[in-house]
Amino acid sequence: MNHILQVNNLQTAFKTDKGMQTVVHGISFHVDKGEIVGIVGESGCGKSVTSLSIMRLLHDTPGKITGGQVIYNDHDLLRLPESSMKGYRGKELAMIFQEPMTSLNPVLKIGKQLREPIQLHLKMSKADAAEHAVKVLESVGIPRAKDIMEEYPHQLSGGMRQRVMIAMAISCKPSLLIADEPTTALDVTIQAQILSLMKEIQKENDMGILMITHDLGVVAEVCNRVIVMYAGRVVEETTVELLFENPKHPYTKGLIASVPKIGSGSKRLHSIPGTVPSPTNMPTGCKFAPRCKDVMDFCHTEEPGLIEEDGHSCRCWLYQDQRQGAMTE
């Protein structure tokens, strides 16, 4: 297989007062070389937990991976001991977080934070690592890179900090970059800068990027393929063109119609009634059924599977023969 990342049936649960609650329910997808894959969904759909699970960064949370595989280069990352996982994290797979202020260490100079992974993974001396770090900073469009090495994160603006985060993430030339809402905290003009920078870097290094976002505009702008998540499940997956041209799942349709578009005037916005169900109070059957406008009786009792047809997967009874589905359940 030529996928750089293959996630199979990943399950993650969180410890709560009411016992373990599964928040990621057996999701599977892959990322190829040179491809930007987007995961979209609303808050609480499990998209960030998915990314943290792939990186095995859940130990600071009440979360635990309870099943599945994360295959990178024929190795299942979930079975590696923590010590060898450290060799992957930052070198092979790197991550950019939403909050560039909280994810940089406030008491260390930018230079030291950048040098650290370079010295560790690329086995460079301090001086060589510093030189490399300046080069990387320049490549992400930071002016006066040498001076910035001596500054602290609070001295930089939000956009600059996000550039530093990106520089840190790509400093060891990872083959997969996971970006969790990388531009959500930024202003639109700065967001445009960062998105075009990410596309550039992706082309240059032929990386795969897993882009986690709630913003369909960002998805349309940068992604090649999109995974739509709802209540911890993949509900639709296809190319970005097909998703916007011919969305299948009623949730995806509703989501796309909910976004106010420039030039569409003040028509009433489409809205999805109700709210995302909480993990402690999941409906039986299709998890979207209580909010769905195309709901059928059957939807409340049986959960549909994710069925692929011509490169377009969808988890909805509208596209599946119910009896056939029921028999294979």
Place this chain on the structure above:
Amino acid sequence: MKDEVLIDIKDVKKHFPLSKKWFAEKKYVKAVDGVSFSIKKGETFGLVGESGCGKSTTGRLINGLIKADSGEIKFKGKNLANISEKDWKKYRKPMQMVFQDPYASLSPRLKVKDILSEPLKIHYPKMPNDEKKKLVTELMDKCGISEFHLEKYPHEFSGGQRQRIGIARSLILRPELIIADEPVSALDVSIQSQILNLMKDLQEEFGLTYLFISHDLSVVEHISDRVGVMYLGNLVEIARKRQIFEDPKHPYTQALLSSIPQPDPKKKRETIVLTGEIPSAANPPSGCKFHTRCPAAMEICRKIVPELKQLGREQYTACHLY
């Protein structure tokens, strides 16, 4: 009726001092640096701009949460700039606020019914309890929260429901003007559209005027009649919504519009990527404050501050190009 001016502000300035030390050099953040606009009764005026441009400060200046350093703020012809705190109580009643963070703006220790009846207690101390309850229940129903939720505390609600409570609270005194400061920014898209629709319905029903402050141009386009674009404490363009979105004049407005990622992969528009960062409001550039990032900057822009100039009917731009 439609042309009655509700809010008229002229050359309003607010500079926040940076250091409070006695002998330190006096430095100021020029949050709002001479802003003028008016809002007519029944319309929605959208105020957009990036973080730190002074849009929230402008909203707070209008309803007196902070006092302006200079300039005029008129509500129905009455200048509010110099009135006493006691008189403010009278004037805040017809202008209420909806805040961005539905988590931080509702007291966690009060039940929903108490949150909603508190304004009534203050402004109508003699109102009997059952009348208060009737008003609260009616309004909650209009905002989409059913009666049995009234005994609950804010933490039991989702973000969207909380924002409905925040909106209901702002309406309980039957105000004329609602200042909504990023009311949907903290919400998911599917919830955001519910709240935007609700705000439109309520506007029709109660004849409300909105000052809608947001960083999100697509939301502003959806809800506004007229739009003002701010950059570093100044309005750079004011126009009817159609003019702003179809024929933006100011280079900043143009760049802002082209930067919004559109949910349509086939629409590969030319994005004007602005170079550089937003300068600090404590040390803004000379002349036109946008000249450091402007693709069309000329010599004159570095020296002379452009005035708002009328270009068409109801279209004003502060740019030396015109």
